[in-house]
Amino acid sequence: MEAKEEIYQYIRKNIKEDGVTAQSIAEIFGIKRNVASHYLNLLEKEGKLQKGTNRPVHFSIPTDTEKKAEECNNMIDERPAAQKEVSVFSKFIGYNGSMEQVIEKCKAAVNYPVNGLTMIICGASGVGKSYLASLIHQYAVESGAVEKNAPFVVLNCADYANNSELLSSVLFGHVKGAFTGANEEKQGLLAEADGGYLFLDEVHNLSAENQEKLFLFIDSQKYRMLGDSKNWQTAKVRLLFATTEDIHSTLLATFRRRIPFEIRIPDFLERSYGERFLLVSSFFQNEAEILKKNICVDSEYFRRMLNLHEEGNIGAVKSKIKVLCAQAYSQQREEELRITTPGKESSDSFHFYWNRPEKKKWMSSYQIFSNITGCFVPGMNYSKIEEVLDLFLQTITRRLEENKKENNFCEIPPFRHYEEKCRNSINKILKSYGYRLNELEIDEFYKMVIAVLFDETFFGAAFKISGYEKKKYRKYEVMISRILDAVLEDYNDNVREFLQTILTVWLSDKVKVKSKINALILMHGEHSASSMASLANEMIGDYVYEAFDMPIQVHTEDLIVKVNDYVRDIETNEGLVLLVDMGSLERMYDKISCNVDGDLVIVNNVSTAFALELGFSLFDKADIYRITQMDMSQFNMKMQYYKGLSQKPNIIVSCISGEGIAVEIKEILSRYVNTDEIDILTMDYSELKKQLNRGSAEDFHNTIVVFTTTPLSSTVVPVMNVEDLVNGFTNPSFPEFMLNKENVREFTNDIIKLFTLKGVASRLRFLNPEVVMQEVDQVIRGYENYYHVQLPNFLRINLFLHTSTMIERVLVKEESGKIDSIDTEGINEESRKFIEVSKDIFKSIMMKYKIEISDAEYLLLYQILQSVIQK
C-alpha cells in the first residue's frame, strides 16, 4: 500500500474526534515530520481529510467521507483496505497483484466511449481467459457501460475450425437458400449479442475471410448475412477475443490492427506463491461450500497442488481439486473430509482447513499482507533497506494486530506452520556460527517471512538493489541462506531473493560478526571441517570460521575453485588465515593468494585446540602480525606466512567516514582503470595509517596511489586527496590513466556527483537523488554548452545542491524564502535571455515532473551563475 494510503487507513480506523498532527503521524510511522505533513496535506487536498484551524494543525476525517467509507466496507467485507474501487474484478485472484495492470486495461477498454474497445486475451489453456471475459461483461453491466440485461454470447471458434462457412453463418446468420439445408432465414450471434458482448474463444481458428468480415464489422458496425449480397445489418456489439496461440502468426495483420488492447495472462506456475496459495485455497473453499463439509488437506498434498505442472494450468488445478473432493465425499462419512497424500494417511503433519461457515474471515486473513512489500522499491540503495525494514515490521505488526481483533488469524494453519519452522530451525543453524536470536527476534523473522510469502501482490520481477557491499554482508548472507533453505518449501526464486536481501540486512543488525580477519578450515572427510568450524564458532561466540569439507571423491582442484569463489566475496584486506589438515591443501597458497588482498597465513595439521586458540585471538581483534607471533611449539604445527597487500599493481581507496564512500569511489575508479591489470582496494582509514607508519616502502611497492578523502601524508606511497582533485589542483601522483585531460574532467565530475549525491540525498524528501542528479547534470551541461564555459567545481556542487532541491520545491509548490527578494520586473536583457535559455534547458525536467518553473527561480539560478557567464 502506498504510504499516503496507509496513513489514511490508519487515521480512518484509529482516530475518532480530535484528529492527528504531523508529529503524531511521524512518530507512529517512523517517518520525518515534514514527510508526514506532506502526506496529510495531500490527503486534505483530495478531500479525504479536513484541516483544523488551531496550532498545531489537526487533521481529521470529514464526517460524510467517514460515512461513505463505512457503507462501502459493509457492502464488501472481503475488500482489502488498500483497494480504492470495488468491482467484480476482485473475484479474479491476482486483481491487485500480478493482474493489476491487466484489470486496469480491461476497465479502460470497457469505459472507452462510446462503445468500448475490442480486446484480445492471450494465454495458455486454463489460465483464466474465459473467466476474465465473463467478468469484463459483468463489470460493463455493473459500471453502466451496457444495459443491465445486456447479453454475453460465447462462441468457441475451435468447434467450427474446419468449416468456415458454417462458422460464418453462426456468426453473421444466413438468409433462406444461402446453402443447402438453409430452409429459412436465421439470425447469427452478432444479432444475438446486440447491445452486449460477443466473446470469441480460440479466435485463431477464424478463417482469413471471416476475419475480414469481422474487421469490417469492427470498423462500421455493419455486416451481411450469409447469402445476402444486398442488405447490410447493423448491431451494437462489443467484441472480446481469446487465443492460446501467437496472434502474430495466426491472425491477419489487418485484423490485429483493429484490436487496440492485447493482454496476456501468465501460466499458473508463473504466479507468485501467495497468488497460487489463494487460487488453490479458493477452489478448496468452493468445494467446502458446495459439499457443505469442512475440508482438511495435508500440507504435502496442498504443496503438490501449489506446484502442479499441467498444461491446463488453473483450470487443471481446479478440476483436480474437484475430483479429489468428490472422491473423498463418496468414500467418507465424517463431518470433515480428509484429503491426505497416499501412504501418509496417519501422518500427523500439519493440515490446511477450509471451514464452510468461515469463508469471509479466511479470505480477508490472507489479504492482511496485500501490498506490504511495496515499501521496498526496486533499485533502492542497500543502505536504505534498514530504514524501510523498520516501517515494514511496524506495518506487519499493525496489520496483524488489527486482524487479530477481527479474525483470530493466529489459528490459521500456514501462519502457525511457518512460525514453527522458524522456531525450530533458526537457532539450530545460528548456533553453529556462535549466535542465537531471542524470542522477539525470531518472532520478527517469521513475521517477515509470512508477510512476503503471503503478499499476494508480490510478483514477478527480481528485486534488484544498488550499492550492495557484498563483502560487508557476505557472512550474514550465508547464515540467512541456510535458514531459508530450512524454512521455505515452495517459493519462486524472486521471493527467495527478496527475502534473502532484506533478512540479510536485518540479521546484520541483530548479530554482529566481530572478528575482522577471515579464517577458513579446509579438511579431508565428509564433515570434519564443518564440525570443527561449528564447534569453534559456537564456543567463541562469533562467526570466525568458514568450513570447506573435502570428501574423498572431491579433487583438490574443485575445492580450490570453491574456496576462491568464497574468498573473492569476503574482505581480505586485513589478511586471511587458512587452517588445513595436511599436505596437498597446504600447497594451495599460489592458487588462492591472487584473490587475497592482504597477508595470507596457512597453518597445517590443524587441531580443535589450535582452532580455538586462534579463533579467540581473532575474536579479540588480533591483527595478522599478532597471529604470526603465536607460539606454535605447543601445537606441533607449522605456520606459513605470506606477506602482501596485493599481488598486482594497485590503487588504495580509504575514507575516514567509512567503507561505504570508499566502495563508491572504487566503483567510479574502476570505470577508468583496467581492473585486469590494476587492483583497486578499499582500506580502513586507521588501518592504512597504521600500516603506513609501521610499514616500509616494500609493503606498498605495488601501490600506484592512495586515494583519501582526508589529507594524509606519506613518504612511502603517493597520496591523492579527493578534495584537491575537486578543487582542480593538479598532482604529480595522478595515475597514468588520468594524464588524459578529458579523463580527469570526467572522473572529477563523477566524484563531485558522488559527494553531492550524499548532500542531495540528505536534503531531498521525495525525489530519487540519483535520478535527479543525472537530470541536473544535463542542466549543467546545457548551460556549459550554451555559454561555452566550463563551470568551476565549487560552482557545480552548488548547482547540484541548489537545482535538485529547487525541482522538489517547485513540485510540492513550496516557495524558496529567497524568491521574495527577486524582482522579476524590470530585468535586463541578459537575464531575460538567461530565462529563455533556461526554459529550453529545463524543458524535459518540466515535462517529466509536470511542473512549471517560475522566472523568479531562473533568476535565482542566474545569480548563482552570473559571474561565470558574464565573462
Ligand SMILES: Nc1ncnc2c1ncn2[C@@H]1O[C@H](COP(=O)(O)OP(=O)(O)OP(=O)(O)O)[C@@H](O)[C@H]1O
Ligand atoms: N484469477 C482467477 N481467479 C479465480 N479463478 C480463476 C482465475 N483464473 C482462472 N480461474 C478458474 O480457473 C478455471 C479455468 O479458467 P478458464 O476456463 O477461464 O481458462 P481459459 O484460459 O479460458 O482456458 P481454455 O483456454 O482452456 O478455455 C475457471 O474455472 C476459473 O474459474
